[in-house]
Amino acid sequence: MPKAIKLTDVEIAKARTLIWEYYGAHGRAFSWRQTSDPYHIFVSEVMLQQTQTATVEKKYGPFIEKFPSFAALAEAPFAEILPLWRGLGYNRRALALHKSAQIVATQYGGLLPDKPELLDKLPGIGPATAASICAFAFNKPTVFIETNIRTVFITLFGGSRTEIADKELMPFIEAALDRENPRHWYYALMDYGVMLKKELPNPSRRSKHYTRQSQFEGSERQIRGMILKAATIKGTFSFEDLCSCIDREPERIRRNLEELCSEGFLRRINDQFSL
Known part of the structure; x- marks a missing residue:
């Protein structure tokens, strides 16, 4: 049986310092990071599901310009939304985003809820995305994991182990969380994870949840x-x-x-x- 991951407060503090320092020198500047508008962040988080940031960068601005609010998106015919989504892939997300905008507009008066348990009920928004939206839109100290965060904790604390489950990592993600500034802490974590993926040979393979993406051509x-x-x-x-x-x-x-x-x-x- 693999040895459980154990971390001391000192190890977590060192990791936090390392990641903050990297972010201070190499943090990425995306347009959705320059706003705290809940609608803008909601759109970006849906777009970023399974799509590279370079692709989202090209599509995010025109989409927000065309549909600047939940109300505008909710009222738009889907036939106007889909052309602007083209190129992001996984078109179900566009339909879910449209339905979510309609729910927010009608049930919440156009104001996005700031509770993960409510966001989780919206179409296409699972627990991790609900938590990430709360962190980025409302600066709430939620706990979640995604591919780059997973890479950071596996690389820094996983030793030589493979088949590391997310449930093993979640307590350490929570322990390392900067509760005063969760929004930028998660930005920092993600940017550090992106760097590690460039430097190391596919660290994601060490996760128990690693799967190869299915081939698109001919699918x-x-x-x-x-x-x-x-x-x-x-x-x-x-x-x-x-x-x-x-x-x-x-x-x-x-x-x-x-x-x-x-x-x-x-x-x-x-x-x-x-x-």
């Missing part, structure tokens, strides 16, 4: 993206229209088209489809 996810791209260009279209412009098996196109309708991405009237 069902790619076909879904092709259908939604065609929808934004064509407006209204038939199944036959899709088959003429998407070079994939008709049965796979039909299956994904039906799923997109059932999930609320597309509407169907007789044999015509639209966003």
Whole structure:
């Protein structure tokens, strides 16, 4: 049985100093870090789920400019939202973001709740994202883990171990948390984790939760993206229209088209489809 990770207060204090010093010299400047607007931060956190920061940087500004508030996003037709989301991938997040904006606008008067247990109930927002939004939007000392934070604690305190579970790391993340400034502490942790990933050979493999991302080319996810791209260009279209412009098996196109309708991405009237 692997030896449990144990840390002293001195070790945690040294790590905190190391990370703060690195952040002071090399902290990354993203536009969503220059604001405490809960709506802006909510949008950025949803965009950053499974998408690289360099890609989000390009999409975040135009999205906020087009939809500057929960109310503006809630009132917009999804057909206007999807084109601005294109390139971020995982289009379910765009639909969930739209639904979340509608809930915040109608149930909370356009003001984002500052409690993780309420945020967790919004579409597409799990416990970790709910906690991160509270930290970044409201500077609350919530405790959460994501890929870069995981890398920091595995690298600094995991020794030579592999198969390290997140539940082992969470107490140390909580112990190391700067409760006076959690927002910037988590920025610092993430930036240090990004550096470690550049310096070390794939430290994420030492996590018990490590999985390889499935290949996009030829996947069902790619076909879904092709259908939604065609929808934004064509407006209204038939199944036959899709088959003429998407070079994939008709049965796979039909299956994904039906799923997109059932999930609320597309509407169907007789044999015509639209966003």
